Amino acid sequence: MTQTAATHLLELDNISLSFKGVKAVTGISFRVAAGEICALIGPNGAGKSSLLNIISGVYQPQEGRIRFDNRERRRMRAHDVAVRGVARTFQNIALFKGMSVLDNVLTGRNLKRRSTWIEQALRLGRAGREDDSQREVAERVIAFMQLQPWRDALVGTLPYGLQKRVELARALAAEPRLLLLDEPMAGMNADEKQQMSRFIIDINRELGTTVLLIEHDIGVVMNISDHVVVLDYGRKIGDGSPEAVRKNPEVISAYLGTRH
């Protein structure tokens, strides 16, 4: 996918963020095309998670602008970002461990509900109908993520790899246009990584969801990404196709270490 020809879903322009004078990211600009899988890579402390938090509205940048779906924003709350079609997963799993897989996935549908909390509490009017339609969407997501055998299991009782999959399912339940994945394969073995890679590719190809992910496993990144952005010490040092990034001398010396 060429950067110039594609329609860009997300554009970051000169984004800077610092915490009490410590610069986390400095003047970062890149664009994510609609329908691509874009990987954000870099050594620890490079500013990847900070950037994801800026995009999802958790942090507000001191400088720069973000354009999502042709609408520009400087400051926006996480809730508003989610309403606009951005969903995310977290580096450390953030699920409701005492709830079932189905209930966790259903929480991803909260923003899609139109009934008021009173209607929901008393099951009045549209609340009942909404329950059925929300359940159906959640079931479709569970089927897509092949979580049916654990539908009623408490999330806290599931192995780590499955919890990661549930978290992805919950994000998917929001029917996002842009999915932000913060190290979706951290702590997984080779088989689990392969399975998760397959799910990410399927989400992208079958559902048309644009994916921006942070991942440390370079093999996985090169296999599944259309576009790679490389950060180092809060600066962008590479931006292009996996092949171009692999050959970039600055990236090789800063991150990959040796030519692969």
Added chain:
Amino acid sequence: MGTLIETLDTLPHWLHRQALEHGTDVALRHKHLGIWQLRTWRQLADEVQGLAGALQARGFSVGATLTIISRPTPQAIVAALAAQWLGGTASLFDPLDEPAGQIDLLGELQPDFVLAQGHEELLRLGAAQVTPRVLIYLDGRGLSGSGPFDRALDYATLMGSKAFADTVPLAHAQQTAFVFYRRSQQATEAQRIRHTELLQHGRHLVQREGLGRYEEALAARGFASAGQARYLLAPWLIAGFRLNFPENLATRDRDRRELGPTLVAGTRETYERLHGYALERLPPPGDRARRLVDWALAARPGALRRFVGHWLVRRPLRDVLGFSRTHAPLVVGDALRPETQAFFESVGIKVRRWGDSTEWEVPSSSPAPVTNGQDEPHSQRVWKEATT
């Protein structure tokens, strides 16, 4: 529909009859998106005719073979019956079989008409260098942009085309209904079962086990075997009970528990897996609770032990295994190991064996049959190709 069926000597004729006489009764249930989805006999017959029409329009005719590589699903049953409706044969392959052997088999057989479950199965066809005239898939996931399969047809789209086959099945009793293949050390072998043979065994089972319209059967794993065709599909069409399909292989035990089937036609592996499943959940040996279980499951219990054991151990165990309502627990094919048989008997389930008597044909001595004056050109051609 509306033609009176006078002869009931093929599977599609029985389907036709069930649709005419019990059209609104439930024929199939399939768990999908967490809910049991229903198909009545009328809907099933319409779907079979619809697919038969689509196949007929693409050149499938009397004597042709439809190769089905699918897990047990309603669509796979529909496809088998559609092929038979047109006077053809269904050749079933289990996707869980070892891929290399299956690829070799498919490569030898070079089927003309194929229905495949999804991406994995299509990849096997690709690896076998099979280029069927008609290729249908059930699940399109992972196929977008797959060049080798761009001519493949989506089952759902095909069913939407509203082509309908003849209202009366073209099958007749002596035609081969199902053919199964396997590779032995020497050669490729086949099992062929004719309609008449299937129905004879099916009737026998229905009578011996006292099966009626209100049975609930679960088709979980062993779909691609002669025994399943003989002792599950044929009795289902004859007795007109409900055939249930689990959501997927991984949910079959939970779905069985939820359903509580009255008829279980499983393989030795089914029962051994359930035996292992139960043992895993029992308290460890030496534990006080385990001593109670062992006491309750002892052979030839007295009245007290039988009563207490029933409420505290046997009944809960049967619930866990999904056998709470089962009155026809059958093992098809190989017999159970003595310890597994003894375990099920101890919880009050007397598993009865129905052997699979179909001979595996050795190509050199058993050529493909010619039936009732009607050749099976496709099968014969395939057979010759496969064995030369």
